[in-house]
Amino acid sequence: MQYRTVPKTGEKLPALGFGAMRLPEKAGRINEAKASEMLRYAIENGVNYIDAAVPYHKGQCESFLGNFLLKEGLRDKVLIATKLPPWSVRNPEDITRLFDKQLTDLKTDYIDYYLLHSLSGESWHKLDSLGVKDFLNREKASGRIKNAGFSFHGDRESFKEIVDAYPWEFCQIQYNYLDEINQAGTEGLRYASKAGLAVIIMEPLRGGNLAGDIPENIMEIWDKSKIRRSPAEWGLRWVWNHPEVTTVLSGMSTMDQLTENIKIADDGLPDSLSQDDLRIIDEVRDKYKETMKVGCTGCRYCMPCPAGVDxxxxxxxxxxxxxxxxxxxxxxxxxxxxxxxxxxxxxxxxxxxxxxxxxxxxxxxxxxxxxxxxxxxxxxxxxxxxxxxxxxxxxxxxxxxxxxxxxxxxxxxxx
Ligand code: SF4
Ligand code: SF4
Structure with a gap:
């Protein structure tokens, strides 16, 4: 496994992280046998960063992960990332209550990477006013939180504001070759990296859309390349090509996805794509954009809207x-x-x-x-x-x- 360094701590994180939001399911519940097999294989092969959250798998994710790690004796071999759900916070006491419950569910005394979940400008202001910075300071001092961060789905200006508002160790953004100007985008990625944050990437394949059931006109472009790569491999390599990226999360549901991603992660190094590779990806991006219904470039000159429309x-x-x-x-x-x-x-x-x-x-x-x-x-x-x-x-x-x-x-x- 290729590892990349967290700038503020020097800790090494795997280039591939395990997103635990799409574990295999059976009859609406986590298929524990299959999910355990995948996690075991992932950890054995160096994928030791596991990203959980309260709402994943309708609230089952953290308990399943906690039981799995306890039963297998693997807690010390992994870095657990999980998140505070801002929508469940109404007062300062809620923050600690929710965090305590997460520790109980995950059967651990500490969280390696603790994030404020899915922030936008509004949810950040709310948590800030309820004393979340004091909470993070306190829990970091007590050792129950090792690294503080946030995941983000708002606009770029809010992203920069949040980056500057606290001495975070890391952040998590949506990023892929179609989202260079959406949400935090490339500008946000560079901004966070320059501020010394490790940057974890979510949705590198846009919810799997860049990996499966690819339109024929897009496949024709990929097939022109001298190098044979699956659309998933092209998408992941594009993200890893950025030196500012630390870890790329993939929400894997099958062993095939896991083994393919581990193989690619080994040599998906920064600046490893050739000019020809990048040209092919540009062509694919342009082709996708041709099918856009609205030719919006995301420049944001139209914002803010007085009626609140994003x-x-x-x-x-x-x-x-x-x-x-x-x-x-x-x-x-x-x-x-x-x-x-x-x-x-x-x-x-x-x-x-x-x-x-x-x-x-x-x-x-x-x-x-x-x-x-x-x-x-x-x-x-x-x-x-x-x-x-x-x-x-x-x-x-x-x-x-x-x-x-x-x-x-x-x-x-x-x-
Ligand atoms: S001003 Fe036009 S192009 Fe720019 S973000 Fe708004 S709708 Fe899109
Ligand atoms: S209310 Fe409608 S027309 Fe007016 S700024 Fe907002 S989006 Fe545009």
């Missing part, structure tokens, strides 16, 4: 939904992010009041309100509302999202 993420997910054969990943990302399931902030397309302000600001001359109408038609429908209501109950934030029912008059239609 125009950029609406178009990002709408484009992804139409670019890939399986658009469900994009749809669920939209629901989680734009319906406030992570931070309580509503920013879905049908909040648009058609004021026209953004239209004037767009250098691409996009008729933004008109495109948002298309997004709303596709995504903001009764099925979405019901899902959001159920998810809100599960996450304990139903009061925050009840507004989606009160806004029925404008929901999905022009006011």
């Amino acid at each position: 125009i950029v993420s609406c178009f990002e997910y709408y484009n992804s939904y139409h670019m890939f054969k399986n658009g469900n990943w994009a749809k669920w990302q939209y629901v989680f992010r734009n319906y406030g399931l992570m931070d309580g902030k509503m920013s879905y397309a049908s909040l648009c009041t058609d004021c026209g302000r953004c239209r004037k600001a767009c250098p691409q001359h996009l008729d933004i309100p008109l495109f948002l109408k298309d997004v709303a038609k596709e995504f903001d429908n009764p099925k979405t509302r019901i899902f959001v209501a159920i998810a809100g109950l599960y996450l304990g934030i139903s009061s925050k999202i009840s507004g989606i029912f009160r806004k029925k008059k404008t929901f999905g239609e022009r006011p």
Whole structure:
């Protein structure tokens, strides 16, 4: 396994980390026999960074991992990463209560890499006001947290603000060859790296969309390369090619995925792709972009929207939904992010009041309100509302999202 160094501590992390959100399942529960076999193999082969979180596998992930590590006597051989769920925090006491429960579930006295989960500007401000910095300082001093970080799904400005707000050891961002300008993007990656943070990458294959069920016109481009690589290998190598990247998380569900990824991780070194390789990836990116429904470049000149619409993420997910054969990943990302399931902030397309302000600001001359109408038609429908209501109950934030029912008059239609 190739290892990369955490700048502030010198600790070595594997280039490939095990994302424990897509473990094999059977009848809606983690298939413990198969998942254990995969974890054992991963750890034996140097994949010793395991990324968990409270909501993964409907709350089963941390308990399963804790039991597995205890039973196999492997706690000291792995680095556990897990996350504080900001949506469950209402007061400072909640933070400690949730953390204590995570230690109990994971059957450990300490967390190696502790993250504030899926931050945006809003959720960061909330946690900050509830004293999360004091909590991190306290738990780091007590040794129950070894390294503090955050995962992120907001806009670039908020990302930089959070990077500068605390002496983090690491952060975690979504990054792949189609997300250079989305969310933290390349600029955020470099910013965090320059600030001395290790950068963990999630969604290197965009929820698997860059790896499986690839459109024929994209496969034709990959097939032109003299070097034979699977689309997954191209995608992962592109991320590892960045020297600023520390560890790439892959949410693996099968032994085949695991063994393939371990093999690639060995020589997915920084700056190892040739100019020809990079040209092929550029061509694939351009081809994907041709199939975008909205020619949004993510420049953000249209933001902020007075009605609260996150125009950029609406178009990002709408484009992804139409670019890939399986658009469900994009749809669920939209629901989680734009319906406030992570931070309580509503920013879905049908909040648009058609004021026209953004239209004037767009250098691409996009008729933004008109495109948002298309997004709303596709995504903001009764099925979405019901899902959001159920998810809100599960996450304990139903009061925050009840507004989606009160806004029925404008929901999905022009006011
Ligand atoms: S037209 Fe809609 S999206 Fe654009 S600024 Fe006005 S409310 Fe926001
Ligand atoms: S101004 Fe236009 S191109 Fe820029 S982010 Fe907004 S919609 Fe996209």
